[in-house]
Amino acid sequence: MILLPIITEFLPLTRKSEWMIIVKDIHKSYGSLEVLKGISLEVGKGEIVSIMGASGAGKSTLLHIIGTLDRADAGTIELNSVNVRKLSDKKLASFRNKHIGFVFQFHHLLPEFTALENICIPGFIGKRNKREVEREAIDLLDFMGLKDRSDHKPGELSGGEQQRVAVARALINKPDVILADEPSGNLDSASALELHTLFFRLRDSFKQTYIIVTHNTDLGNMADRKLTMRDGKIEKTSA
Numbered sequence: 001m002i003l004l005p006i007i008t009e010f011l012p013l014t015r016k017s018e019w020m021i022i023v024k025d026i027h028k029s030y031g032s033l034e035v036l037k038g039i040s041l042e043v044g045k046g047e048i049v050s051i052m053g054a055s056g057a058g059k060s061t062l063l064h065i066i067g068t069l070d071r072a073d074a075g076t077i078e079l080n081s082v083n084v085r086k087l088s089d090k091k092l093a094s095f096r097n098k099h100i101g102f103v104f105q106f107h108h109l110l111p112e113f114t115a116l117e118n119i120c121i122p123g124f125i126g127k128r129n130k131r132e133v134e135r136e137a138i139d140l141l142d143f144m145g146l147k148d149r150s151d152h153k154p155g156e157l158s159g160g161e162q163q164r165v166a167v168a169r170a171l172i173n174k175p176d177v178i179l180a181d182e183p184s185g186n187l188d189s190a191s192a193l194e195l196h197t198l199f200f201r202l203r204d205s206f207k208q209t210y211i212i213v214t215h216n217t218d219l220g221n222m223a224d225r226k227l228t229m230r231d232g233k234i235e236k237t238s239a
Contacts (some may be wrong), residue, residue, distance in 0.1 A: 020176060020209040021066060021080075023226040026075035028061055031239040035061045036072070037232035048203055048210040049092045051218040053229035057211045058230045060181055065209065067179045068096045080176050082117070101208075102172030105182040109169075110152040114163075115141065116144040119169045126173055132171065143205070144198070160191030167198065171206065178202075180212040184219060196222055 021043040028036040035058045043049050051059050064070040066077060070086050077084050079099060082191030087095060101122075109118045116137050141147045144164040156160050163183065168179055180199070184192035196219045201209060212219065220226050228235045 003198075016116045017206070018044060020047070020080055022076075022078040023066060024076045025064060026062070026072045026077070028058075028065060028070070028072050030138070030198060036065070039075070040109060040226065040232060041207055041234060042214055042236050043211060045209055046207050047225065048199065048212065048223045049221035051213045051229060051236045052215065052217075052220045053235070054230075057229040058232040059229050063179050063181055063211060063213050067100050067102060067177075068092050069102075070156065094126075095237075097122060098173055101175040101178045103163075103167055103170050103180040103183045105185040107154070107166045107186075109162055111154050111163060114153055115146065115157065115165045118154070118165055119172055123172045128173075129170060133190060137168065137172060140171055144168055155216065158191070159187050161190070163187060164193055164198065167195075167202070171208075173204070176208060178208050178210045180210065180222075182214055183212065184214070184216055192216065192219070193218070 019042045021041070023041045025038060026036050026039040027034070031224045039058075039062055041049075049061065053059055061070070065072050066079075068077075072085070079095075082095065084092060086097065088109060110121070114119075116134065119137040119140060123136070124130070138147065140148065141150050144167070146161060146164055146168075149161060154165070157165065163186075167183075181200075186196050187195060196216075199212070200222070203209065203210060212223065214220050226238050228237075
């Protein structure tokens with residue numbers, strides 16, 4: 001198992017908690033459009049939570065704010081007891097690189113780089129040792145069943161293979177949290193099911209916390225807990 005390093009710069013700012021993510025009364029507007037209207041939620045360590053709802057409900061906006069890609073207008077967000085809203089932009093970027101992994105619908109792999117090189121990029125951005133990052137990337141490719149595809153570029157991989165490379169890239173820095181936005185939305189049914197099953201294998205192996213925004217009912221229902229959003233609010237929660 002890959003062990004999380006101790007990052008002294010980001011020691012918890014509050015008491016240790018059973019919760020990996022605590023969101024309190026988050027509001028977000030774009031101009032006159034109020035997108036999030038007081039969202040509060042807690043996600044346990046090692047939990048997989050799905051967020052569902054119609055387009056425009058605010059799902060992706062919430063995910064981006066939790067992932068520190070966007071800032072809320074009001075409210076608080078704690079990730080592993082760190083109040084991320086108090087971090088400067090520079091510290092926030094470093095925290096995000098080390099502690100949060102992202103998986104998107106369209107992979108966002110760089111076409112000029114191989115699968116191995118794409119996976120390594122977050123590690124290199126984090127200024128980690130090159131050999132160590134490459135060794136861990138090979139291990140992740142092996143875990144994903146893609147070790148023999150390490151030198152293939154994205155255009156030489158199937159959609160399902162590209163998404164598994166994107167997942168491995170999200171994992172390379174051993175983040176506490178994985179945030180996925182419609183991760184199977186661009187896949188055929190067989191590849192989608194494979195990816196959905198992979199998320200649970202990864203959780204069991206690496207003990208990360210997952211929040212998955214999806215329109216896929218099967219994936220939503222597989223989660224430990226399913227949240228449904230409507231008009232910028234969490235409408236209901238079900239196990």
